Amino acid sequence: MKTMKISEAVVRRLPVYLRFLNELSKKNVQTVSSQDLGQKLDLNPAQIRKDLAYFGEFGKKGIGYDVDYLIEKIRQILKLDKIIPVALVGAGNLGRALCNYNAYLKDNMKIVAVFDSHESKIGDTINNLKVKSTSEMKATIQELKVRIGIITVPAAEAQQVANQFVEAGVEAILNFAPMIIKVPGEMRVHHADFTTELQSLAYYLD
Numbered sequence: 001m002k003t004m005k006i007s008e009a010v011v012r013r014l015p016v017y018l019r020f021l022n023e024l025s026k027k028n029v030q031t032v033s034s035q036d037l038g039q040k041l042d043l044n045p046a047q048i049r050k051d052l053a054y055f056g057e058f059g060k061k062g063i064g065y066d067v068d069y070l071i072e073k074i075r076q077i078l079k080l081d082k083i084i085p086v087a088l089v090g091a092g093n094l095g096r097a098l099c100n101y102n103a104y105l106k107d108n109m110k111i112v113a114v115f116d117s118h119e120s121k122i123g124d125t126i127n128n129l130k131v132k133s134t135s136e137m138k139a140t141i142q143e144l145k146v147r148i149g150i151i152t153v154p155a156a157e158a159q160q161v162a163n164q165f166v167e168a169g170v171e172a173i174l175n176f177a178p179m180i181i182k183v184p185g186e187m188r189v190h191h192a193d194f195t196t197e198l199q200s201l202a203y204y205l206d
Contacts, residue, residue, distance in 0.1 A: 010051050016041060017048070018074045024067050033064035075108075084109045085144050087170070089161045090152030091116040091124060091131045094176060098150065103127040112144050117157065134164065141168035148172045155179040162189075 020041060024032055038045035052058055052070075055077050059065040075081045086102075088095055088111050095114065102111045114126055117134045124131045132140060141149075149165040151158050151173060158177035165173055165183075172188040175181055178195050 006054055010054060013043070013048075013051055014074055014078055017051075018071065018078070018080075021067055021071045021074070025071060029067055031064045032067055032070075034059070036064070080108050082108060084148060085112045085146045086110060086148045086150060087113040087115065087137070087141050087144070087146040087165075088150040088152060089115045089134060089137070089164075090150075090157075090176075091121040091126065092152065095150075095152040096126055098152065099126045099129065109148070111150070113140050113146065115140075117153075134161070137164045138168040141165075141170060146170055148174065151175045151177050151181070153177055 017037065020037065021032070034045040034048045037043070037048050041048075049059070052065075056073065058070050058073055072081075086109055088098060091114055095116075099111055099114060102109070111127075111129065114129045114131045115134045115137050116122055116131050121131050122133050140146075146168070147170060149161075149168075149170040149172070151161050151165075153161055155177050158175065158179050159181050162173060162175070162181040162183055166187065170187075173181070173183065173190070175189055175191050176193070178193050180191070181189060183189055
């Protein structure tokens with residue numbers, strides 16, 4: 001499907017398209033034009049057409065895109081047409097919130113294991129998942145074939161958790177800890193730092 005290197009910006013826009021298309025599908029909307037998508041998402045319609053064209057010809061001139069078909073294709077592009085097991089480390093407030101939200105989504109990216117290093121949290125249950133000790137990470141992750149790891153621990157613990165994910169063989173990490181973690185070059189890491197996002201927003205205040 002992919003014959004060239006796709007920019008990260010394009011990949012990051014695909015879930016935005018998917019989310020909006022899912023909303024249209026729930027409303028029984030059958031077709032949508034790039035113009036409508038652009039207006040609703042505040043994006044250039046030409047950019048949307050270009051993004052989708054990287055992966056194939058999904059629309060029909062004068063008609064637009066079949067909503068359900070495009071949903072199916074974007075899910076395939078993002079590899080969401082199969083179950084993707086996810087493990088989370090850090091069973092504090094943020095970790096619990098993410099587990100609760102993941103269960104609500106009922107999507108193919110499933111949090112299948114939760115870990116923590118603190119005795120007070122080990123043994124707790126979050127959405128039918130028993131919080132395990134981080135000492136069990138490698139064995140559990142390999143048994144469940146986890147592909148993505150989520151870090152929601154304090155900054156001081158984040159690198160150690162990242163190291164454990166690397167050792168266990170996960171392919172990508174979503175890091176919520178307020179620090180840059182170091183991993184091998186072939187591993188993908190996305191950082192979700194609330195503090196820096198808020199601080200950058202402050203710049204735009206009057």
